[in-house]
Amino acid sequence: MSTPRRQVGFFFNIWHSPDKRWTKIFSPVTDCPEIDPDYLEMQKAADPIRYRQDFLCEFIQPADRLVTMEMINRMMRTDIDQWYFPPLFHDHVPAPKKPPDVKK
Numbered sequence: 066m067s068t069p070r071r072q073v074g075f076f077f078n079i080w081h082s083p084d085k086r087w088t089k090i091f092s093p094v095t096d097c098p099e100i101d102p103d104y105l106e107m108q109k110a111a112d113p114i115r116y117r118q119d120f121l122c123e124f125i126q127p128a129d130r131l132v133t134m135e136m137i138n139r140m141m142r143t144d145i146d147q148w149y150f151p152p153l154f155h156d157h158v159p160a161p162k163k164p165p166d167v168k169k
Contacts (some may be wrong), residue, residue: 072124072134080124094120 079087094100109116117123126133
């Protein structure tokens with residue numbers, strides 16, 4: 066169980082993951098009529114961003130971020146292996162893993 070914070074981290078990734086091993090329950094404060102509306106208004110007035118995170122269950126992008134997670138996700142290519150780097154020189158012979166023993 067967690068309250069959303071920023072658009073990074075374990076809970077953000079799990080919430081937006083298609084992985085079916087996790088049960089995701091969305092329950093903002095508006096689902097609970099027993100909570101005093103005056104208290105909620107006080108919390109909202111004190112810190113609107115924190116109110117949205119803690120009471121409305123929103124993952125908020127910090128205002129000082131130049132690039133959003135949505136922008137980064139649009140830049141990612143899923144059709145290639147992002148960890149494969151082709152060799153720079155096709156005629157290059159790799160160095161041996163262990164130098165041969167040299168005895169004089």
